[in-house]
Amino acid sequence: MTVHTPPPEGGRIIDEPMSEALSRRYLAYALSTITNRALPDVRDGFKPVHRRIMYAMHQMRLNPQAAARKCAKVVGEVMGGYHPHGDASIYDALVRLAQDFSQRYPLVDGQGNFGNIDGDNAAAMRYTECKLTPAAVLLMEGIDQDSVDFRATYDDQDEEPVVLPAGFPNLLANGSSGIAVGMATSIPPHNAGELIDACHLLLERPDATTEELAHIVPGPDFPTGGVAVEGHASILDAYETGRGGVRLRARWETEDLGRGVWRIVVTEMPYQVQKSKLIEALADLIENKKAPLLGDVRDESAEDIRLVLEPKSRTVEPEVLMESLFKLSDLEVRFPINMNVLDATGTPRVMGLKACLQAFLDHRREVLVRRAGWRIDRVEKRLHLLEGLRIVFLNLDEVIRIVREEEQPKAVLIARFGLSELQADFILDTRLRQLARIEEMTIENEYKALSDELATLQALSSSPAKQWKQVGKDLESVRKALVSPRRTTISEAVDTAAIASIEAFIPREAITVILSERGWIRAAKGKVDDPSELKFKEGDSLAFLVPAWTTDKLLLAASDGRIFTIGADKLASGRGHGEPVRLMIDLDEGAGIVNLLAHQPGGKLLVASKAGYGFVAPEDDLLAQKRGGKQVLNGEMLAAIRVSGDHVAAIGDNIKALIFPLADLPEMGRGKGVKLQSYKQGGLADVAVFSAEAGPEWVDGGGRRRNWPDWKDWLGKRAGAGRQGPRGLRKFR
Incomplete structure (x- = not known):
């Protein structure tokens, strides 16, 4: 064990102005917050904590077919091996990945109490269990095939991926939010099917405009549904510049109770609005006479949302009542759009819709090429061994004699048939019964199949056109796995000037x-x-x-x-x-x-x-x-x-x-x-x-x-x- 003697006292004291020392240290802290905590990577849409949770669960083999494990076990693995921070922050991130009202495509299959839309917290990690969802598997596919770079973990005891292979555009599909030093990010969720269709358009025509993409992706698609009333022009501007916002309203319908009596039933909440707090706010409006048209509010929700609003007078029009509540409460919210992300070089950038999709496609192409190279290397090694077996079948009796009679069979086989050392070792390790005539046909078929695969992979590696075509095919298979109808309706804003004043x-x-x-x-x-x-x-x-x-x-x-x-x-x-x-x-x-x-x-x-x-x-x-x-x-x-x-x-x-x-x-x-x-x-x-x-x-x-x-x-x-x-x-x- 090497003992390091500390330098003399004078060597450990640095004489510098306080302002310079503070600014340098604060800059280091700011950069760490931006790159390692708050901003997602444009390629896989993850911040480091989410990426580490995904990778740790993958290493624990918590795939959709496996049995779920305690969340405390997962949090411990993540904290001990990859993420040297508090267990509360790791568990909070894991819980969010499992909430179907927070994630458009949940990546963790949670079993137990993972919170609800009322704002109730999840149960403690010792009570809940989890495993990966099929969507998460799509993001991890190929990670063990040299598809992405790895780096040393914080203690140099293991390795972690720099980025995940990301089978679909997770950044836009599930969205992201975070506050860094001097910058923030706020990306709404979208429909994965629409995003993949937009990717296909970019693959066909790389010069496609944001407006053309916006016809395919008309706006965000929030997991809680609702109605987006921002208008096409405003959403297009946000997709063009990477900054903007979208107004989101609750979805409601009128229930006719007969004899001119009616009531409003809210069936979908705006994204990230807690139902219990909204009901409390509406009750306060009634109590303080700040909502003169609203008579009563009550929650009749079970598994589905059912928020009942009763008017103060039947003479009020339902549209007028709802317009007043949209102005006074969180039945209408504005979700900010600030697509501030880390690009492939780790640099913070505000990207528009097209830039985000193109960055994802570039990443998918790189993953495809690296996986092809990894597969080529293994196919070539296998073909090399199969060539040795083919020589054995042509000279089976002589090979058996050499193995039986020679003192150094390996050296004789190499000299007699021109085999490599690797081929000779493989032949000597092969059981005699595997050298039967029926196995010869199996080896020939495998050799032919691998030869064809090698030719295809080599053609793919040398042709960018074929690479982009394969990226499109892969996305199409992913689309079939993730296809789901749009939940958020895109609508033009209501002209409130035409409605009587409150x-x-x-x-x-x-x-x-x-x-x-x-x-x-x-x-x-x-x-x-x-x-x-x-x-x-x-x-x-x-x-x-x-x-x-x-x-x-x-x-x-x-x-x-x-x-x-x-x-x-x-x-x-x-x-x-x-x-x-x-x-x-x-x-x-x-x-x-x-x-x-x-x-x-x-x-x-x-x-x-x-x-x-x-x-x-x-x-x-x-x-x-x-x-x-x-x-x-x-x-x-x-x-x-x-x-x-x-x-x-x-x-x-x-x-x-x-x-x-x-x-x-x-x-x-x-x-x-x-x-x-x-x-x-x-x-x-x-x-x-x-x-x-x-x-x-x-x-x-x-x-x-x-x-x-x-x-x-x-x-x-x-x-x-x-x-x-x-x-x-x-x-x-």
Whole structure:
């Protein structure tokens, strides 16, 4: 045993900047994650852990005809021999290979509890058993015939395949997903029969376009079925570039219960959506009144999916109900397409449909050539031995005499008949009874058959055209073994604009919207007579109390100049403290809430900034469709008040007031606006809109409202400095 003496202390210390050391080590980690964990190989569609599971099960002879073995035994073999990582990660990968709702073509035949579509976990590995499926055998076929390269395992005690022979395009057939460092992959499953048909087209016409391939492979084919509603153009673009996405909806049907009563039955779930979580989410929508058309949901599934959705009213159209639920829940999901894979050189690349199929075909051709070379070598060795036996039959009596009488029969046979040492050893090892006349015919037939096979193999090895033709034949036999009807229907997206809006079916009920100082919002039924009885979290208090209807849209003005839109029907019940309004809109932490009011169609708002600028904005233009709201005012917003009069009253931080006609302000959708009042120091303190007939009001320090009978003394031109206001005037509301 060699003992290595450590180098002197100075030789083990490397003096280098921390940034360089960290970047180099992180780069090594990133490359290891990309190549050895997260991204699949384009040739066989496997990540290393899946490939090692397949190979270990092959070595354990767990073929479809064999008895299943404990998964713990398989995990132990994989971890001990090939994959030096945790047993949990290996077992999770094995379980996924066995789930028919995760894999379009399961590669592991699992016996026991391997989880379900509800999201329940598989049983522990000591309770479950497994073996390979026929599809897995197709991926492994020829692996012992020098068809692929092997490399040393992590401990140099054994060898593992770099890639599997892959009898069908597993990458696209079963899909893949993973997150690496700085990149990710997401490949949906497809129908193997369609993929092989597309391969045949490429074999016939290598210059075939992606559009021609997309006519054969119209889109993904998920194991859980469903309806893809992305549209041909979008899917084609994803196949062309390798990036995109596909919208997938649950498959549903209407059950007529008679007398105008009906219900929806969902029979197929979107891919990777857990049924139990979906039911829980739908129940929450009903509880929080965020799905006004849905009355009840229940699960009647047995072995097949049967999710029953009952409408709140029989007057609702089934299509309208489902369109609303597609928008609100995971009954419709978007599966991202990012075909980021490792090519034959181990380089990460984003490939389109054609590139992936061509890489697979190139791999199959290489496997075919290597298997042919392996077979040629063995046929030639066998023919060499058979030639020796043919010589024996021609001189059988002499061979028997030499074996009986000579002291060195091997050397005499080699000298007498010109045999090789290998042939002589084979002859001496052959039993005498095998040299009967009947065996001579058998050997002649075998010699002729092997000679014909050798000629065929040599012709195949030297002709690329014959190689591609044989690849096509092999794929056709694989297609027959894997043929299965398409499960996912490819459909054009439904035109939701033609369907009545969901809001049209929301019950119109009076509510009072309550928004606290800390931003908690809720809706109480009816009118709140005594705001002092409202309860809030400790340290919180009332900020806004807005009467509204459940069918209203609420406009929330923020100090950063944005106005957000919130559906009144989506507010939490007034029984509790509500929920943070920031969960409903993307309101920045540093932004304050300026005002909250119910939208009035055709109404107008006066928006004003702290700097003293403002304008009139039509309310209809302020409605936002996104959580991010609409940027309306350039600058820090001080006020957003409804226009209900003909004059504007402004007061500055300097306590000077100015009143001017509302007509002096422009009407615009967004911008900075015009100057309301001029200041030498400070800015705008408050602004109000009033009718000249009624006159303005203001609030004194004690919170009492006061009239302003001589307000006309403060009339002036817009943008003027104004004059000192009445004693106590600080704000208008």
